[in-house]
Amino acid sequence: MLKGEEETGSGVRRGTATRRAGKETAARLVAAAHEQLELETLERFSMRNVAERAGVSLANLQYYFPRREDLLRALYQDLDTRYRAAYEEALAQAPEDPIERFQVVLEYNLRDIRDRSTRQFFIQLWALLGALDNFAGHYIGELYAIDIAHLGEHIGTMQPDASSAEIERRATLIAAMIEGLMLTTGDSDGRYLPQEELLQSARDAAMAIALG
DSSP states (O other): OOTTOEEOTTSOEETTTTSHHHHHHHHHHHHHHHHHHHHSOGGGOOHHHHHHHHTSOHHHHHHHOSSHHHHHHHHHHHHHHHHHHHHHHHHTTSOSOHHHHHHHHHHHHHHHTTSHHHHHHHHHHHHHHHHHTTTOSHHHHHHHHHHHHHHHHHHHHHOTTSOHHHHHHHHHHHHHHHHHHHHHHOOSSSSSSOHHHHHHHHHHHHHHHHTO
8 A cells, every 4th residue: 555545435545536537547447347247247247357347457446446345335335326316316306295205216216126237236236245244244234224324314304203213124124125126026028926016015015114
């Protein structure tokens, strides 16, 4: 490590990514990792292949993200930014009513989990994060703390008198249901339960959980 540099929580070295070019390179590497999981098979995910996709050397990637877990942690922190921006876009024309805004966020998630690239990305990310701690759940827990926090913000707006622990409990249950549906809904080709019927039940259940 160069004198005067420290690693940040995302694995990016403080003092490199703080410069504009460094930030752009780090962002390009994270985007390349996202694309690698979204477009390629899990066997193809490696630091070398991510570096190649980003157009940099392996040594350059390892300068910003020395370990695979550093890159993956930066990747799911990037998901926080991506989903927050997606929610803001979806909510741009939504009414001010907290319940209707929660329904917009819920609907966005139910559409997103039916997208093939979303399913491929997350299922492969789960496998990679699980392998880092022998499936103890630490890294996957960090990933879903982001999702739970997003949902919790909306639940808290709807239920301002609920305790933070109760809001987290409800958000966790809803996040678990949404992620489970990602595995069970599949494509719209008739191989699974009727999707619209299942998804409507999910909407009803999520709203019941959110409102306590």
